[in-house]
Amino acid sequence: MSVLRFDNVSKQYPGGHVALSDVSFDVEAGEMLFVTGHSGAGKSTLLKLIHLSERPSRGAVLFAERNLMKVRGRRVALHRRDVGVVFQDHRLLTDRSVFDNIALPLILRGMRRGEIGRRVRSVLEQLGLGERERALPTQLSAGEQQRIGIARAVVSEPRLLVADEPTGNLDPTLSAEIMALFASLPERGTSVLIASHDLGLVKRMKKRVLVLDHGVLADDISPEDLADE
Ligand code: ADP
Ligand code: ADP
Numbered sequence: 328m329s330v331l332r333f334d335n336v337s338k339q340y341p342g343g344h345v346a347l348s349d350v351s352f353d354v355e356a357g358e359m360l361f362v363t364g365h366s367g368a369g370k371s372t373l374l375k376l377i378h379l380s381e382r383p384s385r386g387a388v389l390f391a392e393r394n395l396m397k398v399r400g401r402r403v404a405l406h407r408r409d410v411g412v413v414f415q416d417h418r419l420l421t422d423r424s425v426f427d428n429i430a431l432p433l434i435l436r437g438m439r440r441g442e443i444g445r446r447v448r449s450v451l452e453q454l455g456l457g458e459r460e461r462a463l464p465t466q467l468s469a470g471e472q473q474r475i476g477i478a479r480a481v482v483s484e485p486r487l488l489v490a491d492e493p494t495g496n497l498d499p500t501l502s503a504e505i506m507a508l509f510a511s512l513p514e515r516g517t518s519v520l521i522a523s524h525d526l527g528l529v530k531r532m533k534k535r536v537l538v539l540d541h542g543v544l545a546d547d548i549s550p551e552d553l554a555d556e
Contacts, residue, residue, distance in 0.1 A: 329392065330356045330487050330518045331377065336386035338372050338542075346372040348542040349386070356486070359510060359519040361529045364539035370522035373539070374489045377520070378410045379403050391486060408436065411480030411517070413490035417472050419464040419479075425451070426460040429479045436483075450478045454508065470501040477508060481517060488512060490521045494528065506532055 331354040338347040347369045354360060362370050375381040376388050379395060388395045390406065398406045419428050426447055433443045451457050454474045464472055473493060480488055490509065494502035506528065509519050523529055529536055533553050538546035 328356050329353050332389040334387045336383045339384045346542050350544045354518055356518055357513045359513050360535040362522045362537040363526055363529050368539040369542040370539055371491055374491050374522055377489055378412050408483050409486045411485035411488040413476050413480045413493045415492040415495040417476030419475055421464055425462050425475055429482050432483050446482055450482045454478050469497055473505055485517055487518045492523055502528055
């Protein structure tokens with residue numbers, strides 16, 4: 328089944344700047360892929376259309392075969408439960424513990440305390456952060472902070488995780504660790520779409536790559552094509 332479909336999507340920002348031009352692609356459930364391109368190519372815009380921070384000017388974005396154009400008002404929050412988002416600067420609450428940061432999305436949807444505790448601890452274990460639940464984000468290393476950002480995004484068990492330059496602030500070793508973590512998500516049922524301008528890192532992952540060039544989908548490279556290089 329298709330988890331995400333862009334159907335001839337264009338996005339023109341107020342003021343006339345065209346950020347995406349007639350972009351079409353499909354993501355299958357359980358797939359991991361990258362979107363790359365130079366700065367300003369439209370990567371962030373593409374992700375924003377998926378978590379409904381922006382709306383297309385033309386064309387349709389379908390999520391689990393539902394047209395996001397019809398998702399308005401209260402339903403936007405419901406949709407966002409299905410889409411986990413990881414930012415480059417992780418955006419953790421600095422005055423709340425690691426546990427609270429990860430629990431927040433579950434508290435907001437009214438989950439029972441016991442269930443929240445179980446879920447948060449399970450995610451922390453999986454990410455190798457079991458000892459860290461009482462720490463404040465500022466007491467953690469950059470790599471640990473980014474892992475907390477990922478934990479918060481996956482704790483709701485979203486169908487799709489989107490990440491915008493998630494390794495932008497990390498050194499190559501930590502970047503590789505974070506990428507390995509993303510690569511483990513599809514087998515747990517979460518598809519993964521990562522925007523990155525780090526072409527070297529992207530190629531090493533040997534996953535499908537969408538290449539944006541000035542808002543145009545210039546290439547859609549399969550893992551098999553990358554393996555040939
Ligand atoms: P190679 O060095 O193996 O020839 P390239 O880096 O030239 O590979 O290109 C591989 C793919 O990545 C091509 O499809 C190309 O369009 C894309 N690409 C090349 N440079 C960039 C870039 N700066 N940003 C995004 N995509 C790029
Ligand atoms: P990338 O993530 O690849 O760097 P973006 O999606 O951020 O690209 O931006 C694509 C283009 O759209 C850029 O030219 C950028 O300046 C423009 N853009 C992005 N956001 C806005 C906005 N809110 N208003 C106007 N133009 C924007």
